[in-house]
Each structure stands twice: as C-alpha cells, then as structure tokens.
Amino acid sequence: MANIVMRLGERYTTRTQDRLVERLRAANAIKPANATLLAPLSRREARLLERMVKFRAVVQEGEHLYWLNEQALVHFRKEELARLLGAFAVAGFAAAGALALGR
Incomplete structure (x- = not known):
C-alpha cells in the first residue's frame, strides 16, 4: 500500500516539474540571456515554481x-524526492501509532 502511495505522489510531483521544465527548455530559456515569460497554469505550478x-x-x-x-535542477529533484x-x-x-493506540 505504501509503495503505491509513494509512486503516485512521486508521479504527481514530477509531472508538474516536467511540465515547467519542458516549457522553459522549449523556449530555450537555459541561460540568463534567454529568460522567457512564464506564467504558472495552476496553483500547484505556482507553488512548485516558487x-x-x-x-x-x-x-x-x-x-x-x-x-x-x-x-x-538535478539537486532540486533530489531534494524534492527526499x-x-x-x-x-x-x-x-x-x-x-494510531493503530497501536487503538488496540
């Protein structure tokens, strides 16, 4: 059960990361000279971008x-997984703990 929950949580987080990263890569915004406009599409994206x-x-x-x-980004992804x-x-x-106290 815990493994399924972890996979779902990881997939949920990495999908949002991937969307933001791909939007920046598609705009070639990988150095300061190529900075691009980026507006988060959802509150989840806004929190992640922050x-x-x-x-x-x-x-x-x-x-x-x-x-x-x-x-x-490599270090950020490791930190997010942790x-x-x-x-x-x-x-x-x-x-x-709840199960132990309930018995």
Missing part, C-alpha cells in the same frame, strides 16, 4: 522572466 526559484533551479530575472538552471519520502514516512509512523 520552490524552484527559492532553490535557484529556476532563476527569476524580471517580474515574470525565468530561465532554467540545469545544474541546480521531501516526498519524508512526508510519507511521517504519515506511516502516524498511522502505525
């Missing part, structure tokens, strides 16, 4: 101009 900017995986040049930092696994671990411990 995290990516804080991590410097996506660099904001102007109010809505962004470019992709490929080197930082964050996701941590959340599932906490949820698993909470469920185990």
Whole structure:
C-alpha cells in the first residue's frame, strides 16, 4: 500500500516539474540571456515554481522572466524526492501509532 502511495505522489510531483521544465527548455530559456515569460497554469505550478526559484533551479530575472538552471535542477529533484519520502514516512509512523493506540 505504501509503495503505491509513494509512486503516485512521486508521479504527481514530477509531472508538474516536467511540465515547467519542458516549457522553459522549449523556449530555450537555459541561460540568463534567454529568460522567457512564464506564467504558472495552476496553483500547484505556482507553488512548485516558487520552490524552484527559492532553490535557484529556476532563476527569476524580471517580474515574470525565468530561465532554467540545469545544474541546480538535478539537486532540486533530489531534494524534492527526499521531501516526498519524508512526508510519507511521517504519515506511516502516524498511522502505525494510531493503530497501536487503538488496540
């Protein structure tokens, strides 16, 4: 059960990342000179873009101009996976604790 939940969570997160990354790559926004306009299509994308900017995986040049930092993206993806696994671990411990207390 936990494995299925982890796969779904990972797929859900990476799909949104992939959409943002592909939009930047398609615009050739992989260096500061090629920064492009990028408007998030959903609240999920907006939150992810904000995290990516804080991590410097996506660099904001102007109010809505962004470019992709490929080197930082690799590290960002590792951090996101660790964050996701941590959340599932906490949820698993909470469920185990609830089951133990319920007996």
